[in-house]
Amino acid sequence: MNRFVLPLAVFVLMVGLLGYGLRLDPKKVPSPLIDKPAPEFSLAMLDDPTRQLSTADMSGQVWVLNVWASWCVSCRAEHEVISLLANKNLVTVVGLNYKDEPADATRWLQQFGNPYATSVIDRDGRVGIDWGVYGVPETFVIGADGMIKYKHIGPVTHESLEQKIMPVLKELLS
């Protein structure tokens, strides 16, 4: 009887660990950028390409960077939620228009409404690489100290806005 106890314990442990592993989402890769300074960029604005917006312009305030593109289907899905966040007027929401045609992007904003204080153009995705973007949409929360506090991968839903992003924002703004 006793000699079955150890194998059984090992078996139960394995089942537990594998069961836990099954429930993890492999698409959610932890970002090494959390609590690191936001990678710098200086990019032309979508609505006025002669003007530039840089990360330095945003220093001293809490802001949100939302990576989007007109070709990105899930961006359409989260558009409503991003608009909701922008309408709260808590923080500045900046769009990073990732690997997109500016004309398409402008049309997209006209069609669905523009939630962004401004969108900047990352035509070749070079800034996206610096921010570790690998799937659009992605959403970053940046603190007043210029550090990335939170990264959301994939479309922001009402639940993830309320349960994940808002608590981070509230803590940063308090």
Next chain:
Amino acid sequence: MRRLLLLFLFVLWMAPLQAAIEAYEFESAQMEADYKKLIDELRCLVCQNQNLSGSDADLARDLRRETYDMLQAGKSPQQVVEFMVERYGDFVLYRPQFKSTTYLLWLGPFLLLLCVLYLLVRRLRAADKPVEVDAAAMAEAKQLLEDKESGK
């Protein structure tokens, strides 16, 4: 003749298909070898079970270009790897680095092997040990056998 023409057209049609992956020119054979090794060992984060060289995803193409540009600019393969890890984390490496968070990953199998070897040796030793016999019981057993033989 017509067959030959068809074959010729087919080959023409094939040419652009083969050019689907970017053709980069390298200054040295060493750089080309470094590039090939890097894109084989870096993971594409979009299609996670493919490396950069095997993936046709947009991001993989961008990261291949990034790798090439960095090597062209005189960066070492190690610097390219650091650049990728800074942005995408350890997950981008197919060959994880040896550091405190990955000790268990690298050494775990050997620890497991040691445990098994220990258990095996213990079991073998136990099997080798001469069996201790109670002298009185042995005498009784002998007696019984003898009785049985003589009684035949």
